Amino acid sequence: MEIPTGPYFKLYYVILIISVIAGVLHDVMAHHEVHFVWDKIPAFHAVFGFLGCFVLIFVSKTLGHYLLMRREDYYDD
Amino acid sequence: MTIEWIHPGLILIFGALLIPFIRNRKLKQAYFLLLPVIALIDLLMMQHGSYWNVNFMEYELVLGRVDRLSIVFAYVFVIAAICMNIYALHLERDWEHVSAMMYAGAGLGAVFAGDLFTLYIFWEVMAWASLFLIWFRGTKAAHNAGFRYIMWHLAGGVILLGGIVMYTQSTGSIEFTSFTQFWGTGLCYYLILLGFIINAAVPPLHPWLADAYPEATVTGAVYMTAFTTKSAVYVLARGFPGVEILMWLGAIMAVYGVIFAMLQNDGRRLLAYHIVSQVGYMVCGVGMGIFGLAAGEMAINGATAHAFCHILYKALLFMGMGVVLEVTGKSKFTELGGLYKYMPVTFWLYMIGAFSISGFPLFNGFVSKTMTVEASAMLHEPIIWLLLEGASIGTFFCIALKLPRNVWFGGEKPASIEVKKPPKNMLAGMGLTAALCVILGVYPEPLYNILPYAVEFVPYTAGHVIAMSQLFIFAFIPFWIMREKFRGEPEIVLDTDWFVRKPGRWFIRFCENTLIKYAEFDEKRCFIFPALFERLSKAIRSIQTGYLTYYLQIVLLIVMVTLVLASIGGMLL
Amino acid sequence: MNDLMLMLAAIVVIVLGSIVSVRTPKAGLYGAILALIIAFLACDLPQYGVFIFAIAILNLASLGALKSKIQGIDYGLVGLMGVVTMYIFNTADLSLVLASLVLVSTPTYLLVMIREGGVDVEVGIKYITFMVIATVLFLIGAVILATEIKSLYILGYVTLVIGLALEVGIAPLHEWVPDIFARADPVPVSIIASMAKVVPFVAAMRILYSTSTELTAVVTVFTAVLAAVSMFIGNIGALTSKEAARVLGYSTVANMGYVLSCMVAVINPEFLGIALAGGLLLLFSNAAGKIGFLNAIKGENAYSPLMYLLAFSFLGVPPLLGFWGKLFVAIALLKVGYLWLAAILVINAAISIPYYLRLAKVLGGDWHINFTNIIAVAVVIFVMVTIIPPTWFVEAIETLIPLLGLTGIGG
Secondary structure (H helix, E strand, C coil): CCCCCCHHHHHHHHHHHHHHHHHHHHHHHCCCCCCCHHHHCCCHHHHHHHHHHHHHHHHHHHHHHHHHEEECCCCCC | CCCCCCCHHHHHHHHHHHHHHCCCHHHHHHHHHHHHHHHHHHHHCCCCEEEEEEEECCEEEEEEEECHHHHHHHHHHHHHHHHHHHHCCCCCCHHHHHHHHHHHHHHHHHHHCCEHHHHHHHHHHHHHHHHHHHHCCCCHHHHHHHHHHHHHHHHHHHHHHHHHHHHHHHHCCCECCCCHHHCCCCHHHHHHHHHHHHHCCCCCCCHHHHHHHHHCCHHHHHHHHHHHHHHHHHHHHHHCCCCHHHHHHHHHHHHHHHHHHHHCCEHHHHHHHHHHHHHHHHHHHHHHCCCCCHHHHHHHHHHHHHHHHHHHHHHHHHHHHHHHHHHHCCCEHHHCCCCCCCCHHHHHHHHHHHHHHHCCCCCHHHHHHHHHHHHHHHCCCHHHHHHHHHHHHHHHHHHHHHHHHHHCCCCCCCCCCCCCCCCHHHHHHHHHHHHHHHHHHHCCHHHHHHCCCCCCCCCCCHHHHHHHHHHHHHHHHHHHHHHHHHCCCCEEECCCCHHHHHHHHHHHHHHHHHHHHHHHHHHHHHCCCHHHHHHHHHHHHHHCCCCHHHHHHHHHHHHHHHHHHHHHHHHHC | CHHHHHHHHHHHHHHHHHHHCCCCHHHHHHHHHHHHHHHHHHCCCHHHHHHHHHHHHHHHHHHCCCCCCCCCHHHHHHHHHHHHHHHCCCCCEHHHHHHHHHHHHHHHHHHCCEECCEECHHHHHHHHHHHHHHHHHHHHHHHHHHHCCHHHHHHHHHHHHHHHHHHHCCCCCCCHHHHHHHHCCHHHHHHHHHHHHHHHHHHHHHHHHHCCCCCHHHHHHHHHHHHHHHHHHHHHHHHCCCCHHHHHHHHHHHHHHHHHHHHHHHHCHHHHHHHHHHHHHHHHHHHHHHHHHHHHHHCCCEEHHHHHHHHHHHHCCCCCHHHHHHHHHHHHHHHHCCHHHHHHHHHHHHHCHHHHHHHHHHHEECCCCCHHHHHHHHHHHHHHHHHCCCHHHHHHHHHHHHHCCCECCCC
16 A cells, blocks of 8 residues: 655654654653553553554444445435 | 522523514624623622522422532533524524523523422423424424434433432432432432433433434534533432443443444534543543542543533534535535635634544643543553543544545535535634633643542643544554545434334334234124124114204113112112 | 312412403413412322323313314313312312312313304203203212112112213213214313313212112122123224214223223222222323324324324223223222123223224324324323333322212211
């Protein structure tokens, strides 16, 4: 798949990298409370955002196309 | 005599009734704007306490319970009403204004109600007043959706009333306090909770919301986003804080709304499903609000703060989509696209709402949503945390990415739609709401100061900011890969109302085909003695000659014979 | 006496409202509603009062569909009937009970004649003739029973029951019913078929209960036979009639038969509570169904699912109101030893299926928002309140049984 390279996208890549670096640095340097196991994973939110989004898409599209979506006059008979 | 307290809800309700009598249009508009402002001034001058205690039969009604919990909701109701009134200022139809203000006033009444009976009255007024905001749309779809809407609320109202009556009978009191310590001890608490969560749109009892709100008028839908569900959140926070089932229902609700929103084709329906999702955070917060625990206090604060912020940004989002509907007459993704050139201001104002609802740093969703999520972390509930955080991703995905792309970008504007200029007051209303979203996002202290418990939470830590940024920045990648899959599809998505609507059809069909066939068969064949039946029915009908004298003869004959027989019998026995 | 004062206040409110309503018809409506609220507050048995209140409000609402010459006063008359009906359990005095009967009966003389923009005297004469005979027989029967002369007991009993039969339309004294239903305007008929039926039954029940002797068990057979005849004649007549209003008339005859059958429980006071509760629920479900169907005849475009639900309530499909009425009456009949009557009741419920369904089909249509449908929705909600089993109603009625006896009897 082709990777987009517009000026906006360049900016986006920069922000992406900054956020990951900042996240990793924060995890290493700052001492923070650990509530769950995944709080120890560096840049966990990045992974979670990426995978979670796929999971949501997968679940909703599957539900929609196999079960829930009907033509617009479905209730009209 | 000094007046110690005036009910702001009644200001709106009775004030609204004067609107149709003002002839001058400018004066009418000024009055319409002034109404919620007066209510706001009234609120600002209020002291905590219990006012307007009325004795009714042997019970005490409390119309004004002002405390830290109720005042927050009252503030945001009134502030939202000001913004919405600006947005709705151009309307020609007086009665739409009246029903909107009565609806808002009833919301305030429900929030200030200190007893269950008063609560119930305002609860019903809210349902009926909002019904007209749907019906004024005037389309057949709105008509039918409004009918289904009121049926849901009537059912909810009856359940609530049943619960209240049983509660009053078993305890002898109508006071509306926390029921948490009695949870599980009687049917009445379940019924009351059921009545509440129908209004809070908790799945599977939520379909009225996604069904009716998109069919309401442009401005009516904006009002409806604020009052019904949020007053339900208030009563839950008042009556059932820390009831564990609410925590689970809320977290499931947050994800449920998101998953259904992703499939929608109608812009306003997508936003409506996000109400379900966002109210999920609040319900979850209420469920975690265990009394006496730091995490519980934070959860209640989070739910309250989130209700406050949610009313503002959700109104803003509906306003944005409402402007699109107003100027193009369309709200379906399959009929829209490429509008950025024509309405950039609307787009940017909408995006402020979109970033707020996603919980982006510097916007007001961030300062409230993180509180609830943090509370779930403090309580060590990993599943709740994952569901809430996951719902954030979907929220960002739908509202900040899918909807804007389908409405404002995604190719050229379809040739079939004409873009009018939006009325200025609509944009002004959006502007004010957007400003409030940003101000509270940057400077949340005024909000934190009025929350029910003291706030020790700091939203702007490096950890929170980085976490939320990462979440959204990385959620963008799947969207961009799959973006063509998320164009609108001209289909509807079934929801739990299927279980009511389809069996309804089946019921009619069953009656008309099977039962009527049976009835006809029964009439012709089933009587065991057709000849006897025929003769009997002929005899019965032949009496009915229609002549009074003839009837009198029969009646007098029967009376005489029986009386004579009775006398003889009486003498013999 | 406090409640009597409140009732009188309610009646004064109605009278004032009716007087003012000569100029502004709406005043009669507000007066009637206010009076009903006052009467409800004075009602000793709120569980019963709330049903009557709802029926009265439905009656008042359906009067709104009729532009009559006495608009305003008709509201007052309905309000009066509602107030008196709520009062019937409050008093223990025979003369007040009989007065209540007259007070409920007389307003219908006027109501039955009103029609769209005029008066139908012919219907009025037919109706009033029967009602006068009925009321006189009822009063004579009550007086004979009150004397407590043993040799006259059976005569008194039979006279009272015949009076009751004429008053509410129980076969074979039902001749006026199908004619009035078919001729008069549906709106007043819906009032006659709903509100006017409660007081005669309750009054008869109370009088028979207070005067029962060892002869009651014998003479009750008369009531039972009358009830059975009424069920059959009503249902067969309804099955073979074509006109919707006439079908409803015969359906009333059948329903009054069901209600009359609960009177046999007088022979065993232990089961009087459940019998009376069942009879009242039958009266309420009959009232709701008649209001809904007759309004559908009056207006047009009633929504067909609503009509089917009403039909189901009449048929006794659980958990609708009509089911509980029939169930409680059948239980009471079995308990007091009238097995055959209970069997006839069940058979008749089965016979009635075709015509109620046909009625629902004829009167039903698509959904529209109009006056008829608003009434229909209200009525359907009314018959659906018993989704929660109405054991609370039976319990409330059972607390009443010790107070059912009347004073002023004997001597």
